[in-house]
Amino acid sequence: MLPESVAMTPLATGERKQCTVCIFGTGDFGRSLGLRLLQAGYEVVFGSRDPKNRALLPKGSKVMTHTEAARTAQVIFIAVERDHYEFLTSLTPALEGKVLVDISNNLKRGQFPQSNAEYLSSLVPGASVVKGFNTVSAWALQSGALDASRQVLLCGDDPQAKQAVVNIAHSLGLTAQDRGSLRAAGEVEDIPLQLFPLWRLPLWIATGLIAFFFFYLLIRDVIYAYATDGKDISFRIMISLANKVFPIVSLIMLALCYLPSVLAAILQLYHGTKYRRFPDWLDRWMLCRKQLGLVALALAFLHVLYTLVIPIRYYVRYRIAAGTIAQIKENTTKPFDNTMAWRTDSYYALGMLGFGLYVLLGITSLPSVSNVLNWREFRFIQSKLGHVTLLFCTAHTFLYGWNKFLRASSYKWWTPPGYMLSLVVPCVVLVSRLILIVPCVDNTVTRIRQGWERPEVKGGSQSNGGAQHPLMP
Amino acid sequence: MLPESVAMTPLATGERKQCTVCIFGTGDFGRSLGLRLLQAGYEVVFGSRDPKNRALLPKGSKVMTHTEAARTAQVIFIAVERDHYEFLTSLTPALEGKVLVDISNNLKRGQFPQSNAEYLSSLVPGASVVKGFNTVSAWALQSGALDASRQVLLCGDDPQAKQAVVNIAHSLGLTAQDRGSLRAAGEVEDIPLQLFPLWRLPLWIATGLIAFFFFYLLIRDVIYAYATDGKDISFRIMISLANKVFPIVSLIMLALCYLPSVLAAILQLYHGTKYRRFPDWLDRWMLCRKQLGLVALALAFLHVLYTLVIPIRYYVRYRIAAGTIAQIKENTTKPFDNTMAWRTDSYYALGMLGFGLYVLLGITSLPSVSNVLNWREFRFIQSKLGHVTLLFCTAHTFLYGWNKFLRASSYKWWTPPGYMLSLVVPCVVLVSRLILIVPCVDNTVTRIRQGWERPEVKGGSQSNGGAQHPLMP
Amino acid sequence: MLPESVAMTPLATGERKQCTVCIFGTGDFGRSLGLRLLQAGYEVVFGSRDPKNRALLPKGSKVMTHTEAARTAQVIFIAVERDHYEFLTSLTPALEGKVLVDISNNLKRGQFPQSNAEYLSSLVPGASVVKGFNTVSAWALQSGALDASRQVLLCGDDPQAKQAVVNIAHSLGLTAQDRGSLRAAGEVEDIPLQLFPLWRLPLWIATGLIAFFFFYLLIRDVIYAYATDGKDISFRIMISLANKVFPIVSLIMLALCYLPSVLAAILQLYHGTKYRRFPDWLDRWMLCRKQLGLVALALAFLHVLYTLVIPIRYYVRYRIAAGTIAQIKENTTKPFDNTMAWRTDSYYALGMLGFGLYVLLGITSLPSVSNVLNWREFRFIQSKLGHVTLLFCTAHTFLYGWNKFLRASSYKWWTPPGYMLSLVVPCVVLVSRLILIVPCVDNTVTRIRQGWERPEVKGGSQSNGGAQHPLMP
CATH class of the missing domain: 3.40.50.720 (NAD(P)-binding Rossmann-like Domain)
Structure with missing residues (x-):
């Protein structure tokens, strides 16, 4: 041959x-x-x-x-x-x-x-x-x-x-x-x-946040109860406490998926051009957004399981029976609280709809599904639906807090409850996104992304060439 | 170069x-x-x-x-x-x-x-x-x-x-x-x-059905209670009502996935040949069956979540405690109803098995999964298992209705309950499918699909050529 | 042309x-x-x-x-x-x-x-x-x-x-x-x-195990209650009994996924070489491990659904209300059992974490996901995470059993409860795996897998050639 x-x-x-x-x-x-x-x-x-x-x-x-x-x-x-x-x-x-x-x-x-x-x-x-x-x-x-x-x-x-x-x-x-x-x-x-190079950063973030919130809530819930009332409620670690850590970290990580694109838009607005490299950390962050979101979804999935298992827990059944017995003994009947019914049902409904969208985002992240989507469809799902998911989950958390925000008893040992901390990043993302949607800002961002540059940032021969041929500075 | x-x-x-x-x-x-x-x-x-x-x-x-x-x-x-x-x-x-x-x-x-x-x-x-x-x-x-x-x-x-x-x-x-x-x-x-061209029709159908059933059930449940008893049970909109709308629409849409192939078989039987184009609407319908099914699955998923969340709802807990207190006060003990236990457990079991099959259908719709299936396997899953799923979900709905079909109180303001309306399309599909399975009908359809044509439908030179060479009319 | x-x-x-x-x-x-x-x-x-x-x-x-x-x-x-x-x-x-x-x-x-x-x-x-x-x-x-x-x-x-x-x-x-x-x-x-050739064996195994455990538990639970107390609790078949059969079969099948690689390592250790064909049944078994695992996952999914549906069952609600009423009538209050709270919460938590990992294993089995993983990542997930999943699910079952292992009343008609039977294969796998991890055993297996052969098994010219060029015996 x-x-x-x-x-x-x-x-x-x-x-x-x-x-x-x-x-x-x-x-x-x-x-x-x-x-x-x-x-x-x-x-x-x-x-x-x-x-x-x-x-x-x-x-x-x-x-x-x-x-x-x-x-x-x-x-x-x-x-x-x-x-x-x-x-x-x-x-x-x-x-x-x-x-x-x-x-x-x-x-x-x-x-x-x-x-x-x-x-x-x-x-x-x-x-x-x-x-x-x-x-x-x-x-x-x-x-x-x-x-x-x-x-x-x-x-x-x-x-x-x-x-x-x-x-x-x-x-x-x-x-x-x-x-x-x-x-x-x-x-x-x-x-x-290689062993999951793109998953390392998200998993480190998840581990760090979980560890932080675990100890934070351990102190606030279990140790506080022991220190002030002498009650041993350490059994709550397994489910009650975990079921606070998971949704908190999940919400923060979901918001962290959408934060870099907000930062990128702000940087572009600030520099008045898109022809400037983003800082390295932002580039790296943007590349692992999908992995951040999937870790967040996994935690949300655990949160759903941990929530649904509540009514079959011994502790919950015991407390409910004790409550009924107490009502009988006191011979009082608590009146039905219509606001409470509205609030809790809305709270659950928002959570479930948010989780449904979350799962949808997860499914479209599967390689074979994202391969059949065109670019516009992919962006519609991951950006538009993603922000709606974030909005639902944030609203779910706000409804969970409800009037506890103003109650002094929430601030044990002068610390805010965990869910309040979890709301910081999502609110930053949602408010910034809202500002970026305002027509005058949105137009500028769109023009910058299409190649327009703010005149003062350019020097010399570029200034006229760039204006005529946006894509050829 | x-x-x-x-x-x-x-x-x-x-x-x-x-x-x-x-x-x-x-x-x-x-x-x-x-x-x-x-x-x-x-x-x-x-x-x-x-x-x-x-x-x-x-x-x-x-x-x-x-x-x-x-x-x-x-x-x-x-x-x-x-x-x-x-x-x-x-x-x-x-x-x-x-x-x-x-x-x-x-x-x-x-x-x-x-x-x-x-x-x-x-x-x-x-x-x-x-x-x-x-x-x-x-x-x-x-x-x-x-x-x-x-x-x-x-x-x-x-x-x-x-x-x-x-x-x-x-x-x-x-x-x-x-x-x-x-x-x-x-x-x-x-x-x-393009933005999801094949998803438009299914999403419009879903939106239309959801809107219709939402208002239908709003009138029957919430407004009826207010009009007749003066009770404000509007909080039920968030979960109880949604949890009726979702399964109803999901079941109808699942049946709509299987209706076009039934219609196609009937058309082929009627014309006595498969060499006739289906009407355009039927072709379009057949092309978006997968999307119809996936929207139905999403609604079924929400139905499952909304159902599992029931026992942690404030309203449900309140009602259960009130029921227990009432029994104590009246000093009566309701006897255990064996039929009720059988019926509700069967109802849940059918629903869960149906949902399990539903999820299986959804997984095999993923491009990467359906790519590794051969044609026969794909049809086995999507057609055979699909009909079993429909059967389970329909039976689940029938068991939900049980003896309420005959109770006059079900027909508030002379309207049938929502689940009865949801049974119409699935029953049509299942009954037609049953008729098509009857050997003599099945044989004719199979022969037609293999190219055979009923003699009277053809004219002139075709009649002999077609009979000898089924695939070359 | x-x-x-x-x-x-x-x-x-x-x-x-x-x-x-x-x-x-x-x-x-x-x-x-x-x-x-x-x-x-x-x-x-x-x-x-x-x-x-x-x-x-x-x-x-x-x-x-x-x-x-x-x-x-x-x-x-x-x-x-x-x-x-x-x-x-x-x-x-x-x-x-x-x-x-x-x-x-x-x-x-x-x-x-x-x-x-x-x-x-x-x-x-x-x-x-x-x-x-x-x-x-x-x-x-x-x-x-x-x-x-x-x-x-x-x-x-x-x-x-x-x-x-x-x-x-x-x-x-x-x-x-x-x-x-x-x-x-x-x-x-x-x-x-072809119709799912690789799925046949796993589905037969699943069907066989489900049938066996169904009748085994039917006799132990339903028929025993009828024979000894004359109580008809046949309604439990639909959910309570199914919810014992599913997790038992799921756990056994998950263990069956990991048993063949243990057997293969033992065979290689025994023969002192990897250049010997495995018996045919072992080869066939190894080829359908993925399918075994996916059937096990489907059963675990049903187990989760069947468990979460517990609190909305009529029977469960009746029993809880009856329990509360009995406490009132006897005017006793059961004390809160801290150990019970710890045990049941741990039991649920392990189950949910195990199921979460299980789902992760299932997702990485999707062709499009496993295609983007490299070989090392795929093995990390399927082997390391797989064994952790098995460990969690086995521990979940042990916690379920708890002190019932020693209670004579568990052994109705001298038969052990179903969950004990389900623990046999997982324990065999986990113990063997533990032994194989012991450094001296692990080193030998690693060397064998890299081509080393125990001297006595080879004859003639091979013995020196093989030692020098491990990959060229």
Whole structure:
């Protein structure tokens, strides 16, 4: 097979059935890959130090010595650990002009100064090294389930070599994404080692807020009751207290999703232009808004569960029975309080509608759902509906507070109750958003976002050019 | 670079690293696109009226005058607003033979008589204009998050030009879909302006039904109580009344999902052939069944929340305590009603099982889930399980009604209670479906769907041809 | 059009607009496909026995006799049922060198000894037959909704013919996957006939366990009460009993998800190598773990609903009122039991947190979510979080049991209560997992999984080679 034919798709080559792929290494990944290649109609030749031992190798594959195996195919997968790459130097003549696919992964980031693929390339300079397939798991290949990512990220210096690997990926039912030259190999090798990079900040924020409010409310509710009345109500930690912490943190985090876009608009208004980079912290914040919102949704979900479980709690049943018994004994009947009925029902209704919208926001965050939305629909849901959700949840909290805001007894040990603290950020967001909606402000923001710049901020040649061609400053 | 090489994939060209893309316009989209292209290994040259000003442009890109920039690349993205297209006429010689990608969007549908891409093509007749990338947002490109659609819709008259743009899209990790010739540009430009076209009808139906039942039940429940007993029970609007409206509308809408296929089968039976177009309204109805069902599911979800919140409502707790106190005072003990226990438990159990199936239907409607189902599985879930869900929910409503159907007191002001009205459509669907399942009817429908036609409906040459070759009338 | 040009992508051919596709058969699928092809810019020619009758055919298409139609295009879709293939033998000269796409489906598996595509190929040996498009539904094509699978599975012996069909699939917005030679046609034809193959085992297990525990608890709860006290508490079947069966089966099935990986580790430790196939039953079990977990989640969801509905049940309200009345009459007040409050609240809290994690596991099982996770993230969620979920749910069950384990009255008719039985498998999994985490055991497993083999299990030349090159035994 001539090197030139490599770049052709396997489908388009007349001799497709003879298309052979070689795999060095008979480990887990090598065998899984071999099986899958055989299923896709390739001939598979394993290169092994011990070609006679073909235990566990997929049926239909061949085993040869490394040198023989290398001769049979144009593309060679190096399914060997980096520590053993050195033996490849002895095969240099056989590997001349071949495409070597480096599929290796490291155990941790920055384990070696040089990426595995660049190291391989330096060992066998005559071959074209392509980094790829390291993001696909052996298990996924074998089971055909491909639960985890089915995207193959590729990089390499030789476009024809890359195309050959792209073709193989496609015929295995995988998608391929080009990540540039071999210099990017280090980055590609780091990808499988990442553990939720965008979720870290939101989870830290959530943990911090939960810890703060837990201790704050522990002091105000449990310790205060013990200190002043000597009552031990520590059992309340499990549900009553948790059910205050969750909604408080959830509301704050939901508001934190919408705060950065308010800040961005204010910055743009202040600078009078959109052609100025936002501070780094704002950029990072904006990138993890989705994750912030999903953590907030998870907490709201727990809040709903914790609330609905209230009537089956022993403590609640006990208190209700005690209340009824007390009424009987005193022979009094509390009158029905119409305002109370209105207020509590509105409070619950707003909470449930807010949660319903919250869930809707969560569903549209699913990759497959947001993929079918166009840009305008996505923004409608995430921005318009998001603000309505925030409004509902804030109103829900206000109704919960009701007249307790003014009652002195709410401020135990001079501290405000937790829900009041939770209202600060949402109110800031909602009020700012309200101001930004005022026509004169809104018009300016819109014009700035379309490229207009406030004249005084520009200097020299820009000032006239920019005015005429907003998009070409 | 010769024009012929454009159609080659960037991967396959030997000089890939020198592959240059030009962007006219340094606005938001231009810069985001430039950054992304640089990351994918392209050289990026911005064309600007003021090449000295390169503030905010991504590092590694070049800025030149438009004419110089146009010379460096074969593909030029026109990231300029339509209003400023005219300056391109002065560049006609430099743009000769180039691929111009029109990425512009309008602010509203039908803003201009001619699509932007066709207008561009008329201004620079020597270039090949491709419409595309307008459905991708600058933010998505920049953040790499690609939350919204990652599909690039392309149209254009020159296949090679289109292929060059397809290749660029692929190397940015986007998928491309060909939408035909440049005449389709207007349609492609309208896509980002759409706002849930398939959701409009279901949402209108839901709004209409909710409004109707809200006022109907307001009159029957709240106003009737006020008019006859002078009692103000208006607080019930927030939860009790809403919790009647939601399930009623949800059940009707669920039945409306399954009504069109019943109608279709009846029409096919009536005409004795499937080779007859359904009326337009039926086609439109069938296309938005999924959306109807999802709106119904949202309402059912609210119904579940509103029901589970019942025992923590002030009104309910008050009434229960009052009931217990009354029993004590009268010194009577109500006997345990076994039938009542059976009936209410069955009623709840059916509702919960129905809701469970409902959620299952909703989950399989998610694009990523329905994509992994084959056709038969999808139909099994959506049709078989869907009808079982409808059956459960209808039975749930019947058990709710129980013996109230016959009680005169149910018919306040001669109107039937809301749940009775909600049973009409589901019963029609279930009874028709039952009739269609009867073997002799079922066989006829199956034969018709396989292409058989009742002899009398056909005329002339068709009658024999059709009988022999069912699929070729 | 010359046959050579077929393999070119429609986009890349200069004469793209004249690119013609022929469809034999004007049935449902033929017409839907024709419409879609027209929309994608192809010319469409229908081959029909009766070319004058063009009722219902999409606008813009042509109709000709089969022979004429075959001459216009290189690719011919055979949208005719297998029973009518024989007429194609008469067209042999016209079909010489053409690409015939067999899109047919059978009504059941193994209906014919030979696959439809192979039969077609034997009838028209001069043409290249490609099997494909049979997994796509006519309805999906027509509506453009493509709810069900948008993946076209192809197989065929001629790579150029296959590539031509791949190109058509791509330009219709579908993805294509190559399934090898025409010998695979039978398999491809069976795919649309599959009905949840991976779900069968989990659903059987669930059904079996539900049936067993239903009758077990029916005897212990309902029949025992009737036999010993003569009380009829059969109404409890609907909710109380179901709400014991669901969580029991859910917990067992969740544990069954994690049992196979424990067994696999034990087997690997026992054999001292990973290069030994697992028994078939273990492989099958491992492949359906996701489905096992999702069935368990569905049951847990029902358990949550059934639990939350408790306080609105007639029986529960009656019992609570009766309890309050009894306290009044006896003039006693039960003291508040702090331990009981702690225990029940912890019990509920663990259950709710466990359910929250459970839902999280379910969400990450969605194809679109698991696709964006890398391998390490996916394993973190499914393995680490999965075990935490199991731990929470097991602890929830232990707290439910509490001191009832030691109470003789729990063992009615000498049988242990249901929840005790449900704890067996989870405890086995958790204890084994705990042992496997012990450093010395964990190190051995890790080394084995990295390719190390215990020396005594290997013979001859392997023993030294394997030690040096772990991945190349």
